[in-house]
Amino acid sequence: MKHPIIPENADHELSIQQSQFKNVISIFKEVSRSLPEKTAIISESKSLSYEELDIQSDQLAAYLLGIPLKKGASVAVCMSQSVERIVAFLAVLKIGSAYIPIDGQLPENRIKMIIEDSQTELVITEDLYLDKFEHMQVQLVNMSHGISEPAGNQISIIPDDIDMMQTAYIIYTSGSTGVPKGVEIHHEAFYAFVVSFTELLGYSSRDRTLQFSSAGFDVSIIDIWIPLFTGATVVLYPDNKIIGKPLLDFIVDHKIEVVPFIPPAVLSTLPTNLPIGKLHTISIAGEVPSEQTVKNWCNRVRLINIYGPTETTVGVIAHHFQDDTNPHIIGKPLEGTHIHILNQDLEYVNEGITGEIYIGGKQVAKGYINKPAETSEVFIEAPEWIQSDYGISYRLYKSGDRGFLRKDGNIEFVGRLDEQVKLRGYRIELKEIEHHIGQLAQVANVAVKVHRPEQGQPVLVAFLELYETDKEHITVEDIRARLKQSLPIYMLPEKIILYDKLPLTITGKIDKSKLQVPLQQTARKAKEKVDASDLMQEIKEIWMDLLNLDEINENDNFFELGGHSLMLGQLHARLPLNIQKRISLPELYQFPTVSLFVKEAETRLAQNQLSQQQKARLVEEQLIKDAELPFDFEIAVQPDPKILSDPSTIFLTGVTGFVGSHLLEELIPRNPNAVIYCLVRAENETLGLERIKSTFLKFKLIWKTEYEDKIRIVLGDLTQPKLGIDEKLYEYLLKNIEVIYHMGSDVSYVKPYEHIKKPNVDGMAHILHLAVHEKTKFLIISSSIGVYSWGRSFTGKTWMTEDDPIEQNLPAVCRDMGYIRSKWVMDSMASKARAKGLPLINFRLGFVVCHGETGATPLNQWWSSLMRSCIELKAFPLVMGLKDEVITVDYVSKSIAHISQNPEAIGLNFNLNPLPEHDLSLTDFCVRITDYCGLEMKSLDFETWFEQWKRNHETPVYALLYLFSDDVHEGKSLVEAYENTYYFKSSNTERFLEGSDIRPAIFNKPVIEAYLRYMKMI
Structure with missing residues (x-):
């Protein structure tokens, strides 16, 4: 077997x-x-050559040898991501000691526990x-200011002096009792892994690799040492561990070719519709990836x-995903490692039969440091019949994992022994659920656990993270209904809890310990006032109470701890009243951590509160800009x-939304010669198509x-320049698209303008770029009757026509959501673009309630x-005269499809609202x-009605509490401000529409019954 190192030639290729x-x-x-x-090594601030790394680690090693340490002592290293x-790691290895990597972000008590347990004397x-x-009680070596030169002559490191049974490093893992355990890895095991794993991956000294993992996680061995022992260049990813597109940008910008390790949950966040630069190899570990993640990447790298x-x-086992994308296949053993799948009696099980995975060979660790009892439980002497094949000192590690041997020789992972639970007499595999x-298609990440309440029986709870664009369009009821089609009743989760972002551990796994089932409890009453000095503790207590947590860090993110948009109403209602008056519910999005929120609250408490007029003036300036x-x-x-x-090419956005999906259904038969390019946020084209199909099914x-x-799926994102579309495809679309239907928008009533601007306003700018470059395209957009807002209070007018300038309503818009x-x-941008000659048709939609026949909503x-x-x-x-101009989606989609094919519509605005005689108020x-x-x-009356539910967060409209409570104008809430709204001419x-059979739907008995039936209200 060859190790790909040495001797050097002109292009730095090594072998040995x-x-x-x-x-x-x-x-x-x-x-x-x-x-x-x-x-x-390359970091944000510096780089080192191999010679410099060797010399500097020699110097530090010499310095460490000058410190009186016990033979075989361990040395802890607690530093941020840096060269x-x-x-430091390398220096400790060179002096024959064991290094213990400690993540500085760990709580102080846990760090203390590691220091005391390992009996480390030097950090x-x-x-x-x-x-x-x-x-x-430890000695400290502070690397921030360098180290003094060692006394005497420079030492010479003699690697051959290292005893292969000496401990090389100690990694602390979480114990089932809550006390961390230090795993001692000796040099023989370390060396055996390096040799076999490097052989497997075939790393080259030409490679540039990414160092992503936390140093306290054992896979740091892969992305630190394997490249350095191969002659590759290691690029350190910053400590912030930002994932998603920024991580992919980093990979491309730094010309990364190999990612030696990335958690599957993190890999799933990388966009698959963007170029990946020179990247050709990715290794994943730590947990079972989703099948979709495997499909997304196995053909790209x-x-x-x-x-x-x-x-x-x-x-100890590895698998190269190729044709078979089954995510549970873990592969075949590395050279020198032996895998034994045994039953409870430590006997081999037959092929295809599930047993527990036991591991033998040179890579088995020495054990847990200073924990002989725990060591003896899982590091066992092999049965005699196994020792007869491998020797009398042969040890096995009892993994607690379940798997089976497949016919093709690969091992398939089934799950943890402790993840197989028994509920109501049934054995249930959480991984299967x-x-x-x-x-x-809507689920980005999922975790299932057993919740054991203080009273009552244990229940299954599923925690889901949905893709951003699906959050407004799918409910827990939808998810439950679909699961009933694939899971037996006893495996259906009793509770399904939606997270904006599932929390991850520092190693990138889903952190199940932070997944909390909200308590059914009465919200505590908000305090009248809290002084700035007490604000930090008060906000922490509110968060802990709301999220059912015992402890919270001031830098924890609300949305990563289980908070979500529907919970913001509860959070805002619990804030001290003097804070509620200064920070609105939508603004909570802008301050997702305790520290950010408290800093903003302190600033506002210290300042004179702006009047409504002053706030509106600032907003007006921003909107005009x-x-x-x-x-x-x-x-x-x-x-x-x-x-x-009769176009040949159409570009459609918003196709996974309510209006956009119905418009697609109309456009296809009306444009028989057209190919419709549908912009979809998805990991790949297959998933993009599935999302469209899923939307059709839902509605x-x-x-x-x-x-x-x-249709053709175009992977992209409204928020990104050039819509996030692949460069070559975007160039093709610029030259070939003839008609654009822009229906995509974020329709959240909770998010502040600063958040919703990106998909809506910036998205409009990106659509305009597509419309005017290379060749001019026809642009059809969906605006909203809402651009008139509740402007009647300022204009004094009763009617608004399609040609009335919307600028006159800006005083109301500035106070609106x-x-x-x-x-x-x-709408204003569209008007300006039209004035410059862009052939544009603008549809201003009333509130699209449901489908006139199916009731879908x-x-x-x-x-x-x-x-x-x-x-x-x-x-x-x-609320007298409160009208939302309610209409049906079939009327909207048919009207847009019909009118937009008439050339005379170019340059006009079209109000899609009910006829005045059918314009229903609330x-x-x-x-x-x-x-x-x-x-x-x-x-x-409004106050009596509001009083009935404003403290009950189970009320469906509770997430929009601020619409009913916040004073926007002359003591009125936003809902009240909409009383006696305009009538609209269309x-x-x-x-x-003359001569067609398209008419605004009347909300008669069949329509309302269908609507309520779809919502399961009748």
């Missing part, structure tokens, strides 16, 4: 016989000798973490799955208007197989939440529900 070396330090010394000037940290650290060791407990030196939930066109352009040649009636649309021949502000800016939208609340309360508020709508469906609802719409 493994037998030439006795240990890992010998390997490193030879690499340093052969490639002295080659860059070894110096690797110098190498830096200024940043000195205070962590203030009260510990060489994707290696590594299996191995910390107790057996990082990895996670697998089925993970198959849903944002409404400017983002770039200048000239329309040299107008496209042929005849194209509108009771019929998906026809021939549709797949008519972030969504309305963003639509006003989008997004259950979490404003109107549906309000109606469900009124039905549950058996009461509705009397009162009208609720009375019809009572009359048509027999659901009793009485009218109450002359253009009526004229262009």
